Amino acid sequence: MQSARRDAFHDWQRIQRCLAVLALALFVVPCVFSSPADSAPEVIFNAANVGPRAIEPLTQRSILRDYRFGWVNLAQAFESNSIDALNGLFAGTANTWLNDAVNSQIRIGLTSRYLNQHHKLDAVFYAPEGDLIELHDTAEYDYQILDGSKTIHSEHTLVHYVVLMTPGADRWVIRQLQSVPQF
Numbered sequence: 808m809q810s811a812r813r814d815a816f817h818d819w820q821r822i823q824r825c826l827a828v829l830a831l832a833l834f835v836v837p838c839v840f841s842s843p844a845d846s847a848p849e850v851i852f853n854a855a856n857v858g859p860r861a862i863e864p865l866t867q868r869s870i871l872r873d874y875r876f877g878w879v880n881l882a883q884a885f886e887s888n889s890i891d892a893l894n895g896l897f898a899g900t901a902n903t904w905l906n907d908a909v910n911s912q913i914r915i916g917l918t919s920r921y922l923n924q925h926h927k928l929d930a931v932f933y934a935p936e937g938d939l940i941e942l943h944d945t946a947e948y949d950y951q952i953l954d955g956s957k958t959i960h961s962e963h964t965l966v967h968y969v970v971l972m973t974p975g976a977d978r979w980v981i982r983q984l985q986s987v988p989q990f
Contacts (some may be wrong), residue, residue, distance in 0.1 A: 848878045848924035848948075857930035862940070870940065870972060873979040874928060881905065882921040888913045895975075899982040917959075922949040928970075940979075942970040943990050 852871045854862045862870070876896060883892035890909050897905055912918060925947045932941040945967055952960040967990055971983035 846923075848875055848882075848926055850875045850878075850926040850928055852928045852930070854930040854933075857933045857940075860933050860935055860937075862930060862933050866937070870930075870942075870979050871928070874926075874942070874944075874970070874972070874981070877981050878921070878924060878926065882924070884909050885912065885919045885921065888918055896978065896981060897984075898973075898975075898980045901981045901984040904984070916954065918953045920949075920951040920953065922951065924948040938973060940972050942972065944968040944970055945990075 850871060852867060852874075854867055873896060876894075880892050880894050880896055884890055884905065885908070888909060890906050893902070893905060927945040929943045929945075930940060931943055932939075934940070945965065947963075947965045949961065949963050951958050967987050969983065969985045969987055970981060972979045972981055974980075
């Protein structure tokens with residue numbers, strides 16, 4: 808009986824050690840293998856001054872979600888030199904520009920990264936029919952150009968974008984992403 812209890816106690820200790828190692832692995836491994844590019848962009852969305860109609864709360868959340876996801880995909884497309892990462896979140900002139908820019912990178916053998924992204928997104932026009940929204944994005948990020956694994960250019964930048972988004976079947980789509988000198 809004593810032997811069985813002792814064996815059960817040792818089994819319990821082994822299980823506890825395994826659980827501790829597993830918990831550590833679940834915490835440490837993602838930290839070790841993640842990079843700054845993996846972090847989601849910070850987007851602050853202000854719809855207080857939009858017109859001629861207000862944006863419903865659910866629509867605000869959808870626009871914020873899809874805009875943030877668009878920048879995640881944009882960064883992945885440039886870093887991986889693959890337009891597959893764009894996932895249909897871009898259409899029209901924004902899609903044309905991104906495809907051309909990624910293909911240009913591929914031709915010259917470079918990649919680029921958008922790191923530590925912070926976006927201040929202001930809604931300025933929401934069409935009465937709800938089929939178009941104009942946003943002004945003050946984006947701040949670290950931009951790097953790489954040749955293989957070697958960084959050949961790095962800068963911290965502040966860029967103003969005029970953004971046009973339209974609703975799609977299941978998401979808001981970025982149709983225009985145009986940098987401008989100021990608003």
